[in-house]
Amino acid sequence: MVAVSETGVAPVGAPVVRRRIQTSRGYRVFQVVNALILTAVMVITLYPFINLLAQSFSAQGAIAAGRVNLIPKGFNLTTYKTVMADPTFWENYRNTVVYTVVATLIAMVLTTCYAYVLSKKNVKGRGFLIGIAVFTMFFNGGLIPNYVLVNDLGLRNSIWAIVLPNAISVFNLLVMKAFFESLPGELEEAAMVDGLNTYGILWRIVLPLSKAVLATMVLFYAVTFWNSWFSAFLYMDNNSMFPVTVYLRNLIAGATGGTDQSASGDTALQVAANIQAVTIVLTVIPILSIYPFIQRYFVSGVMLGAVKG
Amino acid sequence: MNSFSRRRFLGVLGGGIAVAALAGCSTHQPGGASSGSSGAGDLSSNKVGAMDAFAADAQFKATAPLDFGMMMLNNPNYPYKANWEFFTDLKQMTNVSVSATTIPQSDYPTKVGVMVGAGDAPAIIPKTYHPAEQAYISSGAILAVSDYLDLMPNLTATVQNWNLDSDLDTLRGPDGKFYLLPGLHENVWVDYSIAVRSDILQKHGIDVPGTWDEFTTMLQALKTAYPSLYPFSDRWSSTQPGPGANSLLATLGNAYNTHAGWNYQHQTWDASQGQFVYTGATDDYKAMVTLLNSWVNQKLLDPASFTQSDAQAEQKFADSQSFVISANAQEVVNTYEKDLTGVAGATVLKIPVPIGPAGAVNIGSRIECGVMISSSARKSPNFVAMMQFLDWLYYSEAGKMYAKWGVQGQTYTGSVDDGTFKLAPDVNWGGLNPSGTKQLNVDYGFFNGVFAYGGSSNLLNSQFPPAEQVFQKVMNQRKTLPLDPPAPFDDQQQQQTTLWATALLDSVNQNTLKFILGQRPLSEWDQYVSELGGLNSKQYIDAVNQAYQTYKKAHG
Structure with a gap:
């Protein structure tokens, strides 16, 4: 252990003194x-x-x-080999990666733009814009109307059915808005004096200062999209379009059969527990390997907007 | 001012949405037009591709290439493949191809509900369990198939030959129609019973029980041999609507002339009185509960049987911590025997359902899950051909054999009727031919739960290993009791009784458990019955009896 003075630097030639705070x-x-x-x-x-x-x-x-x-x-290792030899598993895995990347990207662009607008107190109709966002936190059309809407817009069986309806999470939007509000307005004024327009200010001043909140939002969105299954289940009609979460869910459901009294014996089949375990492990690995690296942003991100001076 | 205008805006927005939603309700009723019509109506414009001379046992072949939309339950044990031989051969035989909407088995009913509710369902909706179809009747989204039975000669012949009219009656609504094309069995198929460790019975010289009294004796003998263990630790506790150990309760319920466990229903037909009575308050139900209570008191039945997960119960059985467990044919082969492979000399026997006060009888419906048809399909020019196609596939001997076992000479040889049926040497299903390298369902798409329903006893028996065939033979010799007469609720009765049903079911389940586990003395039975009265059990039964009388008057 290195002894330090109260200023934190050991003076040259000074005798080594151990000092530490007395703990009760x-x-x-x-x-x-x-x-x-x-x-x-x-x-x-x-x-x-x-x-x-x-x-x-x-x-x-x-x-x-x-x-x-x-x-x-x-x-x-046989089970790993068996699961990895299933082309549907990999196809669905690839879908999950594609859906997550595309959806996160679009969600980030839209949420950032929306939040930035909302953080400007002088924008006309700001209250209305906040109102329609918050309205959706408390009210929604329900399952069947949403389905009818997505269907009539022709989004079914395409990635957009997953991406667009979930592009803006209002909670994330409000956290981001609070963060943007906490940035000093003087910075933006200075940039404006130097001749930057609104987009320039967002791109060159605000976003570089917002890496913590951006990283947090990417993580929030990415984890949500990685884990989500219901939209895909609802709007996709084809095995080859499902994400791996739907595959996994079906596999686990297959293990809880056997209560189906009147089926002709086939639904009572069970998927072996080791196949389930392997699939879960393989699905969790990517999130597990990314998480430690973003985790510090995650912690600071959760605190964002919690205290405002 | 600002906040006022905002509120006003939200008010207007909310009002607008409400109006839009109501307008949506009134205008968007999928296929509503055809639902109220009586009879089949004019079908002359719906005959494209249909056969003129389609009859029972004739091979169906569409006169023009047709394609039908269909919901496809995707079983994770044999994931759906569009290029299964099932589909290619079917196309050759019938000139029909299938456009599948693949739905994971895990949440099949949810998606069916959304698609039917949104008016966007494919024409053919298989794998529907009665009474799930009733939720869609009032919206007119599904077709009253009973109006079109004249298009289905195989179905009508099957109903006649196997005398299934009273079984079909259980599907009918107050309008006398049914909305589901059900899978039909020749006999009541008893699958669930009790499995015992036959090696342990043999070791201690205990007889296989034939009645529930002998079953109790067997448990007592096992208890004497293994005083520290509960000989019977049961499973299937998470399935509604029973209180736990639902397979055991259902099996016992049948033996005691009542409904219990996952067969629980509020009403039981009392033939002597000619009316329905409330199940949970009958003496038969009490007798059954008393028996279970005596098992728990003597520590013959593990009290955890009513709460533990299936896996926990299976583990006790696999670890020789218990020797008796509820079973069906698949579980014996796929779980119990497999789990016990490490235990030298362990053998498992699914015993014929022990006989109780009701005698040597089979109780149950000969109907299994079935197919709904979207109302929109009625307008299709191919409607008649579609009904003929479904009739051939689900109800003709050839169709059922094809859906189950595939192509003679390729996936199987012989015939199920003379007992010569055998899978082809390279084909396996359910362990029937362990040396087969190809799976009948995974690789070919046959024996798919979406297509293979019901059938003759011979066809059913062909799927069982020899031990199960012995079980089925014993069960088939028992007398089949007639079903309860139909008493379908109208919408108002349905709503009213649903309100009562939940509280009643909760009370019956809680008290059944308390009586069995000894937490409430059986001397308080009468008090419990009057508690049920306080929860409107009498009003419930009055509604059932009223519905019964109404239906009887209208439809005989």
Whole structure:
């Protein structure tokens, strides 16, 4: 440990003095308890995932007998090979990536533009624009009218049925608006004096200063689109257009059959637990690998707009 | 001023939306025109592609190439492929191709509901379980198929030959029509029963029980041999509408002349009185609950049976922590036997349903899920051809055989009627031919739940391994009891009884569980019955009896 002075710099030649803030006994106890509780929370959160990972490498018989906990029993890679050999899985996986990228991109452009407009207090009709956005938070047309609308607009069986109706999340919009409002107005005034128009100001001044909120919004949108299945399920009529979440959901539903009393025996078939585990693991991996890198923006992003001076 | 105008704006906006929504309701009634009409009407402009001389057991072949829209349930065990041989051969045989709207099995009813509700459903909507179709009747979105039975000679012949009129009656609404083309079975198909570890019974010299009394004796003997275990730990607790262990309750309910578990219904026909009575308050129901309570008291039945997940129950059975569990044919082969492969000498037997006070009888409908037709299809020039096509595929012997087992000489040999049926050497289904490398459903598209419904007992038996065939043979020798007479509610009765039904069902389920688990003494039965009275059980039954009388008067 390096000793430091109160200014944070050890003066040359000064004797090494260990100084640290005296912590009370109560605080130390608190720290230990806190660490224990948080470790317990971590274990509780991590356990199901590790269990799933172990199942994905295990034999079906071992899973059914409940012998798989943290370590795979009957280790094998056959299930991974089987699932990965299914072309529909990869096709749907590719769809998920495409839908997520396109939808996030469009959602970001539209949300940013809308939020920026709303953050300008002098815009005429601002109250109306906020009103129609907030209105949709509380009221919507319902399932069938939405379906009829999307159908009549000719969006069914295309990516736009997923992208357009979900392009602006009002919650994200309001968070972003609050962030833009917190930027100092003087910066924009200076830019205006220097001859930038509105678009120039947004592009060259505001957006470079808003990387934290942009990263957060990308994450919010991307995770939402990655996980979403209902729009695709509703508006797509073809296996080859489904995202992998619909594939996964159907697979898991296949494992809970057997209660279908009057079917001719076929719906009672079950998809093996290890196939489910492998599919879930493969679906979660991308989000899992991106998350740690955006996580710091995520934390700061959640606080955005929470305190306004 | 500003806030006033904003409010006014929102008011106007809200009003506008409400008006638009109401206008939408009044103008957008899909296919409403044909629903109210009686009878088939004039079909002369709907005969394009239809056969003039289509008759029962004739091969259907459209006179022009036709394409029908169809909802396709996508089972994850055999994901839909447009190039299945099922479709290519079907096209050759019938000149009909199918445009599929693929829907994942996980949420099939949801999407059917949305598409039918939006008036955008394909013509053919298979895999509909009665009474799901009733939700669409009032909007006129689906066709009263009973008006078009004269287009379906195979269906009418089947109903006549197997004497299915009273089964069909259960589908009818107060208007006397039905809106579902159901899968039809020759006999009541009993699939659910109890599985036991036959090796353990043998080891301790315990007989396979034939009646529920003997079943109790068997459990007691197992308890003596393994005092620390519950010999019976059951499953199927998450399925509505029962309180838990719903397969066991349903099976026991049949044996006790009542409805319980996932077969629970509020009304039970009392033939001696000639009217319906409230199920949960009958002496038969009480007798059944008393038996279950005695099992729990003697620690023969695991109390967790009513709450645990299927996986937990399966695990106990697989770990030899229990020896008795509810079962159907598939679960025995696919789950219990598979899970027990690690246990040396373990064998599983699905016992014939034990006999109770009702005697050696089969109770149940011979109808399974069926096909709805969109009302819009009635206007199609190919409507008659479509009905003929459906009649051939779902009701003719050849169609049913094709949908189930495929093409003779290619996917199977022999015949189901003389017992010579065998899958082709390279084809497997459900473990019938383990050496087969191709799956009949995955690779060919046959034995698909969308197309293969019902059929003769011979056809049904052909799908079972030898052990299950023995079970079916025993069950088929039992007498089939007649079904309850129809008592369909009209819209008003439906709404009123629905309000009562939830509270009644909750009370019946809660108290059934309490009585079984001993949390409420059986001496309070009469008090429980009067509690049901307070929840309008009498009014409910009066409505049923009124509906019964009305239907009887109108339709005989």
